[in-house]
Amino acid sequence: MTVDVVIEAPEWEALGLEALASRAAAAALAHLGLEPEDFETAxxxxxxxxxxxxxxxFRGKPTPTNVLSWPSEERAAEVAGERPELPAPGELGDVAIAWGVCEREAAEAGKPVADHVTHLIVHGILHLLGYDHEDDADAALMERTEAEILATLGLPDPY
Structure with a gap:
């Protein structure tokens, strides 16, 4: 998967955001049966x-959050709890991730920042693919899918 990374906060360089992003995004796509090299995101x-x-x-909430995503098109499933339809190759959309929030959340959870960031990148990619957590059925599907993807990367279930 091509991930065009723009780094505005220097802490991301030290963490190796580009490598984490490429690995997490490719794992998410491969887990869903998509060819990672057919897709791109920023x-x-x-x-x-x-x-x-x-x-x-974009959300009317003037506070920091860990991750935001902007899908290139609407991909949500018609029925809550069902998997979204897989997209055709191309641009999936954009993701933004905030250093301070991620670092604090990782410390509070007692886990390495890189592991938490990997989870949040997977989370953002799933949002680009039409997954959400607006209701219980969709949240359960998204969390289960995230845990499965993270397991392929050797990371524990974050939930």
């Missing part, structure tokens, strides 16, 4: 201030 590694601005502009 990832912004930013700080809390930048993501708070984006969160307010």
């Amino acid at each position: 990832l912004l590694g930013c700080d809390d201030d930048r993501i708070a601005v984006l969160n307010e502009a």
Whole structure:
């Protein structure tokens, strides 16, 4: 999978965001039976201030969040709890991830930042593919799918 990474917060460089993003995105697509090399996305590694601005502009919430996603098209399943239809090759959309929130969440959970960031990138990619957690059935599907993908990467179930 081609992941065009833009880094605005220097902490992301030290973590190796580009490698984490490529590995996580490819694992998500491969798990779903998609050819990773047929897809592309953009990832912004930013700080809390930048993501708070984006969160307010796009979701009306003027606070930092861990990850945001903007699918290139609507891909949600028609029925809650069902898997979205797989997309044709091409651009999936964009993801932004905030350093400060991710670092705090990882510390609170007692896990390595790289593991938490990998989870959040998988989460963002699934959003681009039409998964969401707006209701219990969709949340259960998304969480189960995330755990399965993370297991292929040798990471524990985050839930």
